[in-house]
Amino acid sequence: xxxxxxxxxxxxxxxxxxxxxxxxxxxxxxxxxxxxxxxxxxxxxxxxxxxxxxxxxxxxxxxxxxxxxxxxxxxxxxxxxxxxxxxxxxxxxxxxxxxxxxxxxxxxxxxxxxxxxxxxxxxxxxxxxxxxxxxxxxxxxxxxxxxxxxxxxxxxxxxxxxxxxxxxxxxxxxxxxxxxxxxxxxxxxxxxxxxxxxxxxxxxxxxxxxxxxxxxxxxxxxxxxxxxxxxxxxxxxxxxxxxxxxxxxxxxxxxxxxxxxxxxxxxxxxxxxxxxxxxxxxxxxxxxxxxxxxxxxxxxxxxxxxxxx
Numbered sequence: 001x002x003x004x005x006x007x008x009x010x011x012x013x014x015x016x017x018x019x020x021x022x023x024x025x026x027x028x029x030x031x032x033x034x035x036x037x038x039x040x041x042x043x044x045x046x047x048x049x050x051x052x053x054x055x056x057x058x059x060x061x062x063x064x065x066x067x068x069x070x071x072x073x074x075x076x077x078x079x080x081x082x083x084x085x086x087x088x089x090x091x092x093x094x095x096x097x098x099x100x101x102x103x104x105x106x107x108x109x110x111x112x113x114x115x116x117x118x119x120x121x122x123x124x125x126x127x128x129x130x131x132x133x134x135x136x137x138x139x140x141x142x143x144x145x146x147x148x149x150x151x152x153x154x155x156x157x158x159x160x161x162x163x164x165x166x167x168x169x170x171x172x173x174x175x176x177x178x179x180x181x182x183x184x185x186x187x188x189x190x191x192x193x194x195x196x197x198x199x200x201x202x203x204x205x206x207x208x209x210x211x212x213x214x215x216x217x218x219x220x221x222x223x224x225x226x227x228x229x230x231x232x233x234x235x236x237x238x239x240x241x242x243x244x245x246x247x248x249x250x251x252x253x254x255x256x257x258x259x260x261x262x263x264x265x266x267x268x269x270x271x272x273x274x275x276x277x278x279x280x281x282x283x284x285x286x287x288x289x290x291x292x293x294x295x296x297x298x299x300x301x302x303x304x305x306x307x308x309x
Contacts, residue, residue: 002093002094005088005093005094006088006094006102008086008088009066009067009070009087009088009089009094009099009102010063010066010067011063011066013290013293014062014066014293015059015062015063016293016294016296016297017168017199017202017293017296017297018058018059018061018062018168018172019055019058019059019297020168020172020195020198020199020296020297020299020300021168021169021171021172021173021176021192021195021196021199021300022051022054022055022058022172022173022176023297023300023301023304024172024173024176024191024192024195024300024303024304025172025173025174025175025176025177025179025180025188025192026045026048026050026051026054026176026177026179026180027045027304027305027307027308028173028177028185028188028191028304028307029045029176029177029178029179029180029181030043030044030045030048030051030180031045031307031308032177032180032181032185033180033181045180045304048180049120050117050120050121050179050180051176053113053116053117053120054117054176054179056113056117057110057113057114057117057137058172060106060109060110060113060114061110061140061141061144062144063106063110064103064106064107064110064141064144064145065143065144065145065147067099067102067103067106068103068144068145068147068148068149069147069148069155070087070088070089070090070094070099071089071096071099071100071103071148071149072147072148072149072150072153072155073087073089073090073148073219074087074088074089074090074096074099075089075096076148076217077090077217078090078148078213078214078217078219103145107141107145110137110141111137111138111141114133114134114137115134115137117133117179118130118133118134118137121133121179121180121182122182126182129178129182133175133179136171136175140167140171143163143167147160147163155219155221156218156219156220156221157220158220158221158222158224158225160203160207160221160222161200161203161204161222164196164199164200164202164203165196165197165199165200166196168195168196168199168200169192169193169194169195169196169197169199169200170189170192170193170196172192172195173188173191173192173195174188174189174192187249187252187253190245190246190248190249190252191245191246191249191303193241193242193245194242194243194245194246194249194299194303195242195296195299195300197238197239197241197242197245198238198239198242198269198292198295198296198299199296200238201235201238201239201242201292202289202292202293202296204222204223204231204234204235204238205235205276205285205288205289205292206289207221207222207223207224207231208223208228208231208232208235208276208279208282208285209282209283209285209286209289210282211223211224211228211231211282212282222234232276232277232279235273235276236273236276236277239266239269239270239272239273242269242299243266243269246262246299246303247260250306253307256309258305258306258309259306259307260306261302261303261305261306262299262302262303262306264298264302265295265296265298265299265302265303266295266299268291268292268294268295269292269295271291272288272291272292272295275288276288
């Protein structure tokens with residue numbers, strides 16, 4: 001077994017984006033707990049086993065999604081003429097059967113960590129939450145696999161953006177907050193929306209880059225359906241919408257200027273808008289994927305720091 005090939009298939013560069021929502025939800029959830037403590041001791045969110053188990057669970061689901069994407073697009077021929085980083089199944093480095101085994105192993109690992117996370121967060125006293133989160137774990141596995149695998153793969157019918165928004169944004173932020181606090185705060189849907197929209201912007205860039213190949217293989221992403229110019233407008237809306245919901249949340253909780261620290265992360269995002277607006281060759285957008293993904297990760301950290309202090 002070539003471990004390096006499986007590491008390439010896992011696409012480690014996507015992991016910072018996948019944990020961005022966990023960081024935001026965990027910081028805000030832990031801050032809520034600390035505000036309600038009567039003692040002077042304040043425990044940082046990174047000292048919590050809930051945070052690290054949530055990170056591991058999310059990474060497991062993201063790696064599963066990447067392996068399934070490699071497998072699904074590989075057997076359908078979508079990646080045959082792909083430009084940029086090679087995919088393992090389409091290039092023949094990993095056989096479909098071997099990739100299936102890797103997907104099964106990753107699924108089992110991720111669900112085991114998820115069960116441990118649920119037990120640590122809710123114990124035996126919150127059975128309703130435990131059941132709900134276990135079902136969400138199963139839904140995450142199904143969503144990761146069905147993105148490109150099977151005849152009804154939702155990534156081939158323009159629904160990928162919706163699932164990314166829901167799982168990377170709403171579920172990630174609000175879910176991790178509930179793991180800490182055992183309660184729902186409706187205003188958390190604002191930063192969750194910011195993370196979800198920025199995550200969808202990364203997917204949109206990916207689909208803009210792959211537009212020609214996707215169209216040839218009948219992968220009807222939202223970009224294929226909208227066309228290049230409308231996809232650009234959609235991209236602007238995603239980033240500006242993320243800025244709006246983040247600002248709105250801060251305005252509703254405003255205490256100090258440091259809460260606007262996250263605006264630093266929007267500097268490269270606005271530069272990305274300029275690049276997208278001027279773009280003609282889709283292949284040139286590959287480097288922009290990393291820019292937006294890391295900017296989302298930076299936004300999560302700066303947003304969290306701003307709300308703590």
